[in-house]
Each structure stands twice: as structure tokens, then as C-alpha cells.
Amino acid sequence: MQDTVLSLEDICFTYGAPASSYDAAARAGTLALGPVSQNFRKSEITAIIGPSGCGKSTLLRIIGGLRKPSQGKITGHHDNAKTGFVFQDPTLLAWQNIRDNVCLPMQLAGLSKAEQASRAQKVLELVGLETWQDSMPRQLSGGMKMRVSLARALVGEPNLLLFDEPFAALDELTRNRLDEELRQIIMDRKATGIFVTHSLSESVFLADRILVLSHRPGRIIFELEVEGPDQRDADWRRAPRFHEHCAQLSELMTQDSREFNGGQS
Amino acid sequence: MRYTPSLKRITPWLFGAALLVAWEIAVTRAQIPSYILPTPSQIWAVLSTEFITLLQSAWVTLQITLLAFSAAVATGVGLAILFSRFKLVETLLYPYVVILQVTPVIAIAPLILIWVGFDNVNVALILIGWIVAFFPMLTNSVAGMKAVDPDMQDLFTLYRASSLQRLIRLELPAAFPSMLTGAKISGGLALIGAVVAEFVAGSGSSTGLAWRIIEAGNRLDIAAMFAALLLLSVLGIAIFNLLSLLEWVALKNWHPSFTQQTDKNGQ
Numbered sequence: 001m002q003d004t005v006l007s008l009e010d011i012c013f014t015y016g017a018p019a020s021s022y023d024a025a026a027r028a029g030t031l032a033l034g035p036v037s038q039n040f041r042k043s044e045i046t047a048i049i050g051p052s053g054c055g056k057s058t059l060l061r062i063i064g065g066l067r068k069p070s071q072g073k074i075t076g077h078h079d080n081a082k083t084g085f086v087f088q089d090p091t092l093l094a095w096q097n098i099r100d101n102v103c104l105p106m107q108l109a110g111l112s113k114a115e116q117a118s119r120a121q122k123v124l125e126l127v128g129l130e131t132w133q134d135s136m137p138r139q140l141s142g143g144m145k146m147r148v149s150l151a152r153a154l155v156g157e158p159n160l161l162l163f164d165e166p167f168a169a170l171d172e173l174t175r176n177r178l179d180e181e182l183r184q185i186i187m188d189r190k191a192t193g194i195f196v197t198h199s200l201s202e203s204v205f206l207a208d209r210i211l212v213l214s215h216r217p218g219r220i221i222f223e224l225e226v227e228g229p230d231q232r233d234a235d236w237r238r239a240p241r242f243h244e245h246c247a248q249l250s251e252l253m254t255q256d257s258r259e260f261n262g263g264q265s
Numbered sequence: 266m267r268y269t270p271s272l273k274r275i276t277p278w279l280f281g282a283a284l285l286v287a288w289e290i291a292v293t294r295a296q297i298p299s300y301i302l303p304t305p306s307q308i309w310a311v312l313s314t315e316f317i318t319l320l321q322s323a324w325v326t327l328q329i330t331l332l333a334f335s336a337a338v339a340t341g342v343g344l345a346i347l348f349s350r351f352k353l354v355e356t357l358l359y360p361y362v363v364i365l366q367v368t369p370v371i372a373i374a375p376l377i378l379i380w381v382g383f384d385n386v387n388v389a390l391i392l393i394g395w396i397v398a399f400f401p402m403l404t405n406s407v408a409g410m411k412a413v414d415p416d417m418q419d420l421f422t423l424y425r426a427s428s429l430q431r432l433i434r435l436e437l438p439a440a441f442p443s444m445l446t447g448a449k450i451s452g453g454l455a456l457i458g459a460v461v462a463e464f465v466a467g468s469g470s471s472t473g474l475a476w477r478i479i480e481a482g483n484r485l486d487i488a489a490m491f492a493a494l495l496l497l498s499v500l501g502i503a504i505f506n507l508l509s510l511l512e513w514v515a516l517k518n519w520h521p522s523f524t525q526q527t528d529k530n531g532q
Contacts, residue, residue: 049375085423087416094519095438108424108434156424156527 004076005042005192006063006160011034011072012069012217013058026066033058035072038211045186045193049249050213056163056196059218063194064162075173084153086166088144092137092152094111098124099133099147102152109156123151126185143174150178154185161186162221163195169201175203176237183232204228204245205237212252215260234250281345303488308454312492319477323496326442326459326473328501329387333394338448340395340420349410349423349436350428366400370458373416374465383466390462398451405447409440436472442520474500 012034033055042048048056061067063074064085081257092101095120099120100107106116124130127147137145146166153161167175182249183206186193197203203210204226212222226245285305289364299307312319344362348355352353374393381389413436421431463475481489517523 061419064423066422083423085420089414089416091414091416091420093417093435093438095441104420104434105424108421108426108430136519138519138521193426 003042004039006074006076008036008038008063009075010037010071011059011062011069011074012036013055013062013067014070029070033218034069035071036218036220040192040194042192043187043190045183045195045208047195047197047207048213049197049200049203049210049253050218051215051253051260052198053145054213055216055218056197056204056213059163059213060194060196063160072172076190082155082156082158082160084158085240086146086149086153086161086163088165088168090149092140092145092148094137097134097136097211098129098140098191099149101148102155105156115122119155123154125156127151127181127237143170145177146178148171150182153235157189159191160191161191161193163193163197165197168198174206175202176234178231181195182206187230200249201237201242204242204249205232210249210257211247212249214256223254224249232240268291274372278292298371300485300487302337303491306408306492307336312360313493315489315492319474319492322472322474322477322493323500323518326463326475327500329394329454329459329462329473330452330504331391332391332397333458334448334504335393336391337398337402337451337455341399341447341451342444344403345406345410345440346432346437349432351440352477365396371461371465374462375417383447386466387421390466393462393465394455394458397461398455401450401454402444402447405443405450406440409443410436412443413439419497442512442516443520445508445515447509449472449505449512452508453501456497456501474509 013032014029015032016029048059050056058067062069064083064086092098092192096104099117102124103116104118106119106211111119119171120133121130123132125148129147129151130142132140132144137148140148149166169176172180179202182193193206194205195206197206208228210224210226211220212224213219214221224245227241228239289304289306292302302370313425339448344358348359370393373396378386378394381392417435417439418431421435426434459473460475463473464479467476467479474497477493478490513523
């Protein structure tokens with residue numbers, strides 16, 4: 001068993017609790033997520049999938065320390081400086097060139113210029129954009145912007161990498177290629193990766209473990225250990241096992257969806 | 266003949282020239298007295314003979330306008346920063362800012378003149394110009410700072426940015442385009458405020474363009490009124506164009522309003 005670097009214990013998240021409300025239920029707010037308990041391990045990629053609104057993005061933000069859970073606690077790794085976060089949009093500063101965007105975390109931390117330059121060079125080479133350093137974000141395609149965002153997340157040499165549907169807006173070929181590179185990068189660094197997506201095939205391609213969340217309030221209804229190779233490429237996408245996993249997940253989620261909709265009417 | 270872009274550019278000028286010629290002919294033909302409506306050539310004559318005094322007046326008005334505008338920019342941006350940092354200040358002050366804005370300035374102007382005193386009439390004029398110009402600067406800055414992408418805010422939280430870093434590296438640059446929009450409105454309003462203030466301040470105390478208009482009106486020198494009016498328009502246009510130029514220089518490399526064309530070609 002690999003070593004646990006992060007554990008969640010009974011994490012809950014409740015939206016808007018108006019203290020003035022007369023209705024006790026409304027006063028308590030709406031439970032959006034949880035309770036969720038889970039361990040995350042080193043050199044492992046965990047995918048979190050689930051229907052929209054199940055709180056998977058919120059869960060990721062709680063793990064990254066960007067939201068406070070309403071209940072429960074997180075133990076283990078919780079050092080912001082060693083966390084990389086890639087959002088759904090590239091979230092680049094439009095008024096700064098690619099190099100300065102990648103340097104942002106180091107500028108905020110007050111690293112020396114020389115250190116910034118050498119580290120930025122390294123990560124930009126890693127994502128294949130070293131010749132674009134002086135360009136402005138608008139000059140890059142969607143996939144390239146996402147690479148910059150990835151480079152910025154990697155520049156602090158994080159051991160926890162969080163992804164919130166980062167490639168959802170990209171075309172499938174670009175997305176597949178980025179998924180391959182991403183897995184390689186995380187494995188090379190022996191980091192912990194947590195990847196939120198709503199694409200079943202993307203989760204099976206990338207992850208060693210998949211957590212399926214239910215409809216709101218999001219709870220882990222299923223955990224799937226992906227029986228895939230460590231090195232993954234187009235062959236894995238064609239493997240029978242890959243398709244079995246996808247089918248399994250699809251069935252599970254359809255069933256949850258049916259139950260949810262049944263409960264609604 | 267094809268309607269080329271260069272032709273399109275000179276069309277308004279041609280139209281204006283045609284209008285001036287029509288005006289000249291109509292007034293001469295109908296023998297309208299110059300104390301009702303002077304011809305463009307008469308206005309031009311006044312403009313050239315009294316150019317130096319008019320220019321001096323324009324300089325007075327311009328100074329008041331620029332000082333009122335600078336004060337509006339400084340207080341608008343400053344208060345927007347304060348609002349973004351201290352919610353309480355916003356809750357406390359915003360209603361009064363709105364009251365200041367919705368009360369017609371011409372109704373407050375006499376009060377201000379009395380309070381500040383006719384000895385410091387220029388201070389009063391600047392204050393009145395500021396009241397008019399301040400609001401769009403504030404609201405646009407506030408809107409710009411509030412519109413910062415929440416994911417971007419999260420990113421700065423993740424990297425433990427200080428409040429100052431967040432302000433300087435994220436919120437101010439992100440709000441800069443809105444601030445410039447506010448400045449373009451404020452610049453024009455500062456001129457209007459300065460002119461209104463001069464009108465209210467009245468005789469003897471002020472020597473700006475508005476005073477020239479009043480004075481010429483008293484003498485039924487309509488051509489001189491037009492000449493001063495023309496200079497006022499020139500001032501307004503100059504202020505607007507300068508701010509547009511600043512906007513273009515500052516945003517041309519990154520802002521979608523200036524880069525859309527290149528993006529389309531690039532993709």
C-alpha cells in the first residue's frame with residue numbers, strides 16, 4: 001500500500017445559511033456536499049466524477065484550502081505553497097506575457113529574478129512553450145493557454161496537483177494529448193493528483209482510482225480501482241479493460257440519475 | 266464610385282463643410298441680422314481677431330477642468346479601493362455618494378460658492394466640476410474591481426497573496442479598462458461642470474470661456490458667443506480623444522475590445 005498524504009474526514013459543505021430565517025431547515029442551509037471521507041496517496045491520480053451540481057468542484061477547492069468545509073477535517077498535506085491548481089479556464093492575467101504569468105506564484109512568494117527565470121524556463125520547456133515566453137495570452141490557442149496554466153501550477157514544484165475540469169473546453173484530440181502528458185508529469189514527480197471531470201473516458205484514461213459522487217448532496221457512492229498500466233497512451237484507450245471500466249461507470253451513473261429523478265417527482 | 270474607407274472617413278467633414286456653406290448663403294440671402302445669427306465668416310473673423318484673449322479664457326477653463334478631472338480620478342479610484350477593502354465604508358458612504366450625484370449640480374453650485382467664498386472662486390469651480398465628474402469614475406472603478414474572475418481570486422488565495430499584492434497585481438489591472446471608460450465619461454463631465462460653475466459664479470470673478478459667452482451675450486455679440494462655444498467643443502473633443510488615445514496605448518496589446526480583429530485573423 002502506498003503512503004497516504006492527505007485524508008478527509010467527514011467533510012461537509014453547506015450553502016448559505018440565513019440566520020434570520022424562521023424555518024429551522026432553511027437556517028441550517030442546504031447541504032451541498034458530504035459527508036465525504038477519503039484518503040489520497042502519493043504517486044496516484046484520483047479522478048472525481050459525478051453529475052453537475054454534485055459539489056465535486058467544491059470538494060476540490062476544500063482540498064486546496066480555498067474553501068472552508070462546514071464540517072469535518074483535513075489532515076496531512078495542506079501546504080498551499082506546495083499545491084498546484086488548474087482551473088477550468090486558463091485564468092491567465094491577460095495583461096501579462098506568458099513568462100510573467102508562469103512566474104506569478106514565484107513573484108508572489110518573493111523569489112529572486114534569476115530563480116524565477118530558470119524555473120519558468122524549465123516548466124515552459126516541459127509543456128513545450130519555451131518559444132512563446134514573450135507572447136500575450138490572447139495570441140495562444142485554447143490548448144496552449146491550458147498548457148501555460150499547467151506550467152504555472154508546476155512551477156512551485158508542488159506535491160499536490162488539483163485539476164478542476166481543466167480540458168473540458170478543448171477539442172478531443174488536444175484533450176487526449178494533454179491527458180497523456182499530464183499523467184506522465186504527475187508520475188515523474190511522484191506527486192498526488194486529484195482530477196475533477198465529467199468525462200468518464202477521461203477519468204478512466206488518467207486515473208488510478210475513480211471516486212463517483214452522487215447527486216446533491218454529493219457523497220462517494222462508488223470507488224473504482226482502475227486496472228491499467230502505469231504508462232498510458234493510445235493503446236490503453238483501445239484496451240478492452242478501458243471500455244469495461246467506462247461501461248461500468250456509465251451504468252452506475254445512469255442508475256444514480258434515475259433514482260435521483262425518481263425521488264424528485 | 267465605390268464607398269471606400271478613406272471616403273467614409275472624410276464624409277462627415279464634407280457634410281460639415283456643406284452645412285457651413287449653406288448656412289453662409291442662407292443667412293446672407295435672408296439678410297438675417299448678425300445679432301440674431303451671424304454667418305460662419307463673421308464667427309471666423311471674431312475668432313481670428315480675438316484669438317489670444319479667447320485662448321487665455323480657454324486656458325482658464327481647461328485648468329479648472331483638468332484639476333476637477335484629476336481630483337475625480339484620484340478620489341474615484343481611491344474610494345473604490347477603500348470600498349473593496351472595507352465593506353463597511355461602502356455601506357456607509359454609498360447612499361451619500363448617490364445623493365451627491367442625483368442632486369442637480371446647478372442647484373448646489375450657489376451654496377458651494379457661498380461656502381468656499383468668492384475670494385477662492387477657483388476652488389469653488391474645481392469643487393463643482395469634481396462633483397459632476399466624480400461619480401462615473403467611482404462607479405466604473407467599483408464595477409471593474411468587483412468583476413474580477415473568482416477563479417483568479419482563488420489563484421491568488423492559493424499562493425497566499427497579500428492584500429496589497431492582490432490589489433496591485435490583480436484588481437487594479439483587471440479594473441483598468443473600466444476605469445478608463447469611467448475616465449472618458451468623467452473628462453467630458455468635468456468640462457461641463459467647469460462651465461456650469463463659471464455660469465453660476467458669474468461676473469468679474471471668472472475669466473473662463475463660459476464667462477466670455479455670458480459677456481458676449483450681454484453685448485448681443487452672437488459671433489463672439491459662437492467663437493467661444495467653438496473653443497469649448499474643441500476642448501471637449503481634445504479631452505475625449507486624448508483619453509481614447511491613452512486607452513488604446515494601454516489596452517491594445519491585450520484587451521479584447523482592441524484585439525478581436527487580430528484574434529480572428531490569427532485563428
